[in-house]
Amino acid sequence: MKSTNSFKFYVLDLLFKIPWIIIGALMAAISLEVILIPNELIDGGITGISMMLSEMMGFSLSFLLFLLNIPFVLLGYNYLGKxxxxxxxxxxxxxxxxxxLLEIFPPFLNGNPILxxxxxxxxxxxxxxxxLRNGGALDGTDVLALLISSKTSYSVGESILIINFFIFLFALILFGWKGALISIITYFIATTIVDMVRT
Structure with missing residues (x-):
């Protein structure tokens, strides 16, 4: 009976978290496709690498996001569980x-670029x-950051920022000082919010 109740709780808990994971992914996608990409800014991590490859080679961002994250899903399976x-x-x-889906539509949000x-x-x-709060990740570097955070005193947000230092260096070459610097500021805001939401 106890194991049955535990399984029911496990399933109900997972079912409760699934919609939040989808909502979180949608929010990130809107940020990328509606705000960051139209302003020639990049995200960090595998998403940022995908954005740069999409810019340089013309591949679909959604295709690259899926392809490049596969190894990290396997890494998460091995070290963080099913x-x-x-x-x-x-x-x-x-x-x-x-x-x-958002790639189909032209940029539709205009206004003050800083805002x-x-x-x-x-x-x-x-x-x-x-x-992250609901037990998943959106990017391969989030998986690495969780592993680093579990073994060190760094928070997940700090770990993400450290990992992405080298990605933003490459962004400097691709987008120049202005684009790279604003991308870093934007991502610093994002990682600060990550730690606030996760805790």
Missing amino acids: RFAFSTSLGIISLTVSTG LIFIGGILLGLGIGIV
């Missing part, structure tokens, strides 16, 4: 589908934080 791997797969698939970038950073941080 449930984490499932939740992360759901988050990445939701992000992939959402960005794929938009600030909103983009908050929205991205909220999306990532919600997914």
Whole structure:
């Protein structure tokens, strides 16, 4: 009886968290496709690498997001468990589908660029934080950050920022000082929000 009740609780808890993972992924996708990409800014992590490859080679962002995150889902499965791997797969698939749908539409949000970038950073941080809080991840570097955080004194947000230092260096070459610097500021806002939401 006890094991049956435990299983029911496990299933109900997972069912409660699934919609939040999808919502978080959608928020991140809106930040990427509606705010960051139209302003020639990049996200960090595998998402940022995907954005740069999409810019340089013309591949679909949604396709690259799915492809490049596969190894990290497997890493999460090996070190963080089946449930984490499932939740992360759901988050990445939701992000992939959402960005794929938003790619169809032209940029439709206009206004003060500084305000938009600030909103983009908050929205991205909220999306990532919600997914992490509900047991998944949206990006391969989130998986690495969780592993680093579990073994060191660094928070998940700090770990994400450290990992992405090298990605933003490459962004400096691709987008120049202005684009890279604003991307770093936006991502700093996002990682701050991640730690706030997750805790």
